[in-house]
Amino acid sequence: MSQQKAVIKPYHHPAAGWGALKQVAAQLALQKIPVKGVMTLLAQNQPDGFDCPGCAWPDKEHTSTFEFCENGVKAVAAEATAKRVPPEFFAKHTVTELMGWSDFSLENEGRLTHPMRYNPATDKYEAIEWDDAFALISVHLNGLDHPDQAVFYTSGRAGNEAAFLYQLFVREFGTNNFPDCSNLCHESTSIALPATVGIGKGSVTLHDFEHADTILIFGQNPATNHPRMLGELREAAKRGARIVAINPLKERGLERFADPQSPFDMLSFKGSKISDLFIQPTLGGDLALIKGMIKFVIQWDDEAQKHGTERVVDVDFITEHTRHFESIAEDARQESWDVIVAESGVPLAQIEEIARIYATGDRVISTWGMGLTQHKHGVATIKTLVNLMLLRGNIGKEGAGLCPVRGHSNVQGNRTVGIYEKMPVEFLESLERVFDIKVPRTPGYDAVGAIQAMIDGQAKVFFGLGGNFSIATPDTDRTWAGMRNCDLTAHVTTKLNRSHLVHGKQALILPCLGRTEIDTQASGPQGVTVEDSMSMVHISYGMNKPASPHLLSEPAIVARLAHATLKNSKTPWLEFIKDYSKIRDMIERTMPVAFKDYNQRIKTPGGFRLPVPSSERIWNTPSGKAEFSVQAIPQHSPIHQAREQYGDRLFVLMTTRSHDQYNTTIYGMDDRYRGVFGQRRVVFMNPQDIARMHLQAGDWVNLVSVWPDGISRRANQFLVVAYDIPPGCLSGYYPETNNLVPLESIADDSRTPTSKSIPVILEKTNAPEVVHAA
Numbered sequence: 157m158s159q160q161k162a163v164i165k166p167y168h169h170p171a172a173g174w175g176a177l178k179q180v181a182a183q184l185a186l187q188k189i190p191v192k193g194v195m196t197l198l199a200q201n202q203p204d205g206f207d208c209p210g211c212a213w214p215d216k217e218h219t220s221t222f223e224f225c226e227n228g229v230k231a232v233a234a235e236a237t238a239k240r241v242p243p244e245f246f247a248k249h250t251v252t253e254l255m256g257w258s259d260f261s262l263e264n265e266g267r268l269t270h271p272m273r274y275n276p277a278t279d280k281y282e283a284i285e286w287d288d289a290f291a292l293i294s295v296h297l298n299g300l301d302h303p304d305q306a307v308f309y310t311s312g313r314a315g316n317e318a319a320f321l322y323q324l325f326v327r328e329f330g331t332n333n334f335p336d337c338s339n340l341c342h343e344s345t346s347i348a349l350p351a352t353v354g355i356g357k358g359s360v361t362l363h364d365f366e367h368a369d370t371i372l373i374f375g376q377n378p379a380t381n382h383p384r385m386l387g388e389l390r391e392a393a394k395r396g397a398r399i400v401a402i403n404p405l406k407e408r409g410l411e412r413f414a415d416p417q418s419p420f421d422m423l424s425f426k427g428s429k430i431s432d433l434f435i436q437p438t439l440g441g442d443l444a445l446i447k448g449m450i451k452f453v454i455q456w457d458d459e460a461q462k463h464g465t466e467r468v469v470d471v472d473f474i475t476e477h478t479r480h481f482e483s484i485a486e487d488a489r490q491e492s493w494d495v496i497v498a499e500s501g502v503p504l505a506q507i508e509e510i511a512r513i514y515a516t517g518d519r520v521i522s523t524w525g526m527g528l529t530q531h532k533h534g535v536a537t538i539k540t541l542v543n544l545m546l547l548r549g550n551i552g553k554e555g556a557g558l559c560p561v562r563g564h565s566n567v568q569g570n571r572t573v574g575i576y577e578k579m580p581v582e583f584l585e586s587l588e589r590v591f592d593i594k595v596p597r598t599p600g601y602d603a604v605g606a607i608q609a610m611i612d613g614q615a616k617v618f619f620g621l622g623g624n625f626s627i628a629t630p631d632t633d634r635t636w637a638g639m640r641n642c643d644l645t646a647h648v649t650t651k652l653n654r655s656h657l658v659h660g661k662q663a664l665i666l667p668c669l670g671r672t673e674i675d676t677q678a679s680g681p682q683g684v685t686v687e688d689s690m691s692m693v694h695i696s697y698g699m700n701k702p703a704s705p706h707l708l709s710e711p712a713i714v715a716r717l718a719h720a721t722l723k724n725s726k727t728p729w730l731e732f733i734k735d736y737s738k739i740r741d742m743i744e745r746t747m748p749v750a751f752k753d754y755n756q757r758i759k760t761p762g763g764f765r766l767p768v769p770s771s772e773r774i775w776n777t778p779s780g781k782a783e784f785s786v787q788a789i790p791q792h793s794p795i796h797q798a799r800e801q802y803g804d805r806l807f808v809l810m811t812t813r814s815h816d817q818y819n820t821t822i823y824g825m826d827d828r829y830r831g832v833f834g835q836r837r838v839v840f841m842n843p844q845d846i847a848r849m850h851l852q853a854g855d856w857v858n859l860v861s862v863w864p865d866g867i868s869r870r871a872n873q874f875l876v877v878a879y880d881i882p883p884g885c886l887s888g889y890y891p892e893t894n895n896l897v898p899l900e901s902i903a904d905d906s907r908t909p910t911s912k913s914i915p916v917i918l919e920k921t922n923a924p925e926v927v928h929a930a
Contacts, residue, residue: 162835164853164877167828213382213561214362214688226383230816230823234651235670236700239266241652246272246281255657259627259891260822263651268667269704274659281656281665286708289646289664290720296617296644296662297721303330303596307606307615310336310575311622312564313671315684315696317739318710319566320746321732322621323574325718327584328593328725332600333615334577337819338567339603340628341526343906344534345560346571352542352783354776357568357768359557360521361690365392367555370517371399372510373431374442374541375527375912377407379829380815382561389430398513401431403527404439404810405840405887406880407829435510438501438882439808440913442528443537444789445500445507450544451488452511458489468515473549477773480784484543487786499789501882519555520545526563527810530912532794534903536787543784551782552773562689563819569687572750572766573743577602583746590745591727603629604907607899610638618660620647621710622668624820626655627890630897630909631869648713650703653820654891669709673698678734682709685740685758687766694763711736794901798862798915804848809839809859809914811890811897820891827889832877840879840887849918853878858919859888861896869896873924886916 245265251274254262271289272281284292297306308326310319323334338346346356353359365371365388378385393399401407437445457468474481497504514520522545528537542551542558550556562568574583577600584595601609609615611634618625618639629635635658639645642660649656650670656663669675675682675698683695708716712733719729732739737755744751750766757764769775775782790796799806814836816824826833830840839857846853855876861869871893881887890911901910 162838162875163833164831164838164875165833166831213384214690214692215384228384231818231821232672234263234821234823235267235672237266239264240269240703241265241267242269242704243272243281243283250279251281251657251659252279254652258822259654259820260825262653262657263821265652267650267670267703268652268665270706271667272665274663276661281663284664286706286716287720289666290717292662292664293617293619293644293646293717294721297329298723300616304333304598304600305615306331306617306619307333307335307601307609309603309606309618309620309623309625310334310570311620312337312562312567312570313622314570314710315566315671315686316569316573316693316743317684317736318621318714319570319575320573320739320743321711321714321718321729323579324587324591324727325714325722325729327574327587327595328591328718328722328727330596332577332579332596332598333606334575334600335603335606336567336570336575337564337623337628338571338576339907340909341563342529342560342567343602343908344529344531344903345524345538347906348535348538348542349558349560349770351777352539352785353551353558353770354774354782355768355770356571357691357770358559358689359551359768359770360559361692361765361771362388364519364521364555364557368392368519368521369397369555370513370520371397372402372514372520372522373400374402374522374524375529376523376525376561377403377405377812378561379407380813381525381563381818385561386430393430398433398517399431400433400435400510400513402435402437402442402445402510404436404882404885405812405830406434406436433506433510433513435502435506436880436882438499439810439885440531440533440790440793440795441500441502443499443533443540443787444496445502445510446537446540446544447488447491447787447789448493448496448500448502448504448507449511449514450484450540450547451491451493451496452508453515453544453547454485454488456515457485469547470549474546477549477552477775478546478782478784479779480786481546483786484784491789495789495791499791514544515548517548517550519553520548520550521555521557521559522550523559523561525561527912529906530903530908530910532901532903532910532913533787533790534908534910535905536790539785540787542782543787546782546784552771557771560689565688566686568689568691569685569693572687573747577605586746590742593727602907604899604902604909607631607635607638610641613641616643618642618645620645620649620655621714622648624653624655626658627653627894628820630894630901630911631899632891632895633869634867634899648710666713667704667707668713669698669702669707670700671696671698673700673702673707675709677709677712677736682711682736683758684711684736685763691766691768692763693758693766695758709733711739793913794863794910795913795915797864802862802915802917805917806862807845807884807886807916807918809886809888809893809896809916810912811893811914812887814889817889830877830879835875836889837874837892838877838888839874840877840881842881842883842885843878844883846876846878851876851918851920856921856923858921859886859893859896859916860919861898862915862917863898863901865898865900867898869898871896873921875923 273284645660646664814827
C-alpha cells in the first residue's frame with residue numbers, strides 16, 4: 157500500500173472536461189484494461205450492448221453512441237479489470253490482516269475467481285465447491301427455529317431476473333425480511349410520493365427535460381453521482397431554461413460543466429454555465445425553504461385575487477385534481493417568516509428570488525437526491541415539495557414533474573419486482589396464484605431492523621445479494637457486532653470488500669458474473685433487464701469473457717440456492733437458469749398490467765416504460781386525487797435538542813461521496829472538484845467556524861457524535877478543510893463517517909438513517925503519523 161501526503165488545492169475548472177478524460181486514462185491503466193476492454197466501453201448503453209453498472213440515470217432512447225461518463229467508465233473498468241483474486245491470494249493473507257487494508261486496496265485487488273469459505277482455525281478463506289456452498293447455506297436456513305431468523309439483503313445492481321427469483325425464493329422460504337439499499341437512501345421518497353401522488357416513482361422522462369423552462373435541483377450533486385445528468389442540464393441551460401441548485405455544499409458540477417463530446421466546451425476550457433442561482437440552505441433546512449417558497453406563492457395569489465389580476469396558482473388543476481389546497485394555503489399564511497428564515501438558513505431575499513423563478517416558470521421539474529431524504533423530516537420535506545409542485549399544476553404535463561434521482565442502476569427495478577419488506581397484498585396474492593404457494597403477510601425487517609435483529613440475536617443468517625452492507629449502513633461498530641453475531645454470513649459479489657471480512661461464525665464469498673460479461677446458459681447467451689430512474693425497462697447483454705470459469709450468474713446462484721434449500725418446492729428453479737425469458741414470463745404473469753408482453757417489448761431499442769399514473773394525472777390515492785398535506789417546520793428535532801445542550805459547539809454533519817467513489821466503492825483517493833487529493837479523512841468546514849473554534853485549515857480534529865443513549869461514537873483524525881458550506885454545518889465522506897450515525901436516528905415513517913443531519917462536536921487532535929492514500 158502506497159503512502160501519500162494529502163494535498164488541498166481548490167478546483168477552478170468546469171466539471172468533466174479534460175480532468176475527466178485524464179482520470180479515465182488513469183483508471184484504465186490502474187485496472188490494466190486491455191485494448192479489447194477499452195472497446196467494451198464503446199458498447200456501453202448500446203441496443204446490443206450492456207447497461208452501465210453505475211448509476212440509474214437513463215440514456216436517451218438507450219440507442220445513442222457512447223455517452224461519456226467518468227463514473228460509468230470507472231465502474232466498467234473496475235469490472236473489466238485484468239486483476240484477479242484467486243484462492244492463492246487468500247492463502248497468503250488472514251482476515252485479520254486484510255481488515256487492516258483500506259477499502260480502496262481491498263477492491264483494487266481485482267475480480268474474485270472462486271467461491272470461498274472461511275476457516276476459523278486458520279483465519280483464512282479457502283476454496284469451496286458451489287454445491288457444497290449451497291448445501292452449507294441450506295443446512296443453516298433449514299436449521300433455523302423460524303424463517304424470520306434469516307435476513308436477505310439486496311443491492312440495487314441486481315437485475316430484475318435475479319431480484320424476482322430472490323424474492324420468490326425468500327417468500328416461499330417463509331419470510332419478508334428484505335432489507336435493501338433503498339432503505340438507506342430513497343425510502344423517504346418511496347413513502348412520501350404514494351401518499352401524495354399515488355406512486356413512489358418520478359413522473360418525468362428525459363423528454364420532459366427537453367421541454368422544461370425551469371429546473372430545481374435539491375440536495376443532489378450530479379457531477380459526482382450522476383454525471384450523465386449534466387448533459388441534460390447543459391442542453392436545458394443552452395436553450396434558456398432557468399436552473400436553480402439548492403445544496404448546502406457549493407458543488408462545482410452545479411456551476412459549470414464541460415461536455416467531453418463538445419469541441420467548444422473542450423477547447424474553450426470554460427465549459428457551459430449550469431445554474432442561474434445557487435441556494436445554500438443549512439443542513440435539514442430544505443423543508444423551511446420550500447415552505448417559504450409556498451408562502452410567497454400564496455401571498456402573491458392572494459394579492460392577485462384582491463386586485464382582480466391573473467391567479468398565480470393553477471385553479472383549474474387544483475380544483476380537478478387535488479384535495480386540501482385551502483389547508484396548506486392557510487398554513488402558509490400563518491407560518492412565521494422569522495421561523496422560515498432561521499430554520500432554512502436562507503436570507504428572505506433569496507427565498508423570494510427562487511420563489512419568483514418558480515412562480516414564473518410554466519414547466520418546472522424538481523429533482524432531488526439524498527439531501528432531502530436522509531433527515532428525520534425527510535418524508536415531510538418531500539411532501540412539502542409535492543405541495544409546491546401541485547400549486548401550479550407542475551405534475552403530469554410535458555416539461556414538468558417530480559424527478560427523484562436514484563443511485564444504484566436497478567434499485568428501482570428491484571423494488572418493482574418485489575424486493576420490499578412490505579409489498580402490497582395484491583402482489584403477494586398474485587405470487588400465490590401464479591406459483592401455487594403460500595407466502596407470509598407479516599412485514600419483514602428493513603435495514604435498520606435487520607441490524608438490530610442481528611445485534612439482539614434474533615437474526616442468525618445474513619445473505620447479501622451484492623453490495624457492501626457492513627459499511628453502507630449506519631452505526632458501524634454496532635452493525636459489525638451484529639454481523640459477527642450471526643451463525644452464517646454469505647455474500648454474492650464480484651470483488652472483495654469489507655463485508656466479507658466482518659463475518660459470522662461461518663462465512664461464504666460467492667463470486668458472480670458482472671454485467672459486462674457474457675452469461676451463457678443452456679439456451680445461449682442471456683440478457684438481464686433493469687429499470688432506470690424514469691421507469692424505463694431495457695435489456696443488457698455482456699460482451700466480455702467471464703473473469704473466471706468458476707463464476708455463476710446472479711440468477712443461477714439464487715435458483716440453485718432455492719433448489720438446494722426448498723426440498724419440496726414445486727417451482728422449477730433449475731429450469732429458470734436455462735433461459736431467462738422464462739423468468740420474465742413469470743414476472744409478466746405476476747404483474748400482467750405493468751409487464752404486458754415483457755419479452756417482446758424489450759426487443760425494441762430503448763425498451764419500454766412501466767406505467768406511471770401520476771405522469772397522466774391519474775392519482776392512485778384513496779381519494780383518487782393528489783393530496784396537499786400540511787407539514788410543520790421542525791423546531792424540536794434531535795438537532796435542536798443537542799444545540800440546547802451544547803450551544804455553538806454543536807455542528808451538524810452530512811455524509812457524502814468523494815468524486816472518486818460510487819456508493820461504497822472507492823476508485824481512488826482524490827475528490828477533484830472539491831480540491832482534495834490523496835486523502836479521505838477530511839471534514840469540510842465554513843471558514844468562519846474554523847476561526848470561531850480557534851482552528852486553522854490543515855488542523856486535525858476528532859468528530860464525536862451526540863446522542864442521548866450513552867454510546868460512544870467517534871471518528872478520529874480528520875483534516876480540517878475550509879469550504880463554502882453554511883455556518884454550523886460540516887461534511888465528511890462515508891463510509892468513514894457512518895459510525896457517527898446512531899442506529900436509532902432515523903427518518904419519521906421511512907426509517908431511513910439520518911446521514912445528512914448528524915449532531916457532532918469537535919475535538920482538536922494531533923496529525924496522524926502517516927496519511928494513508930491507499
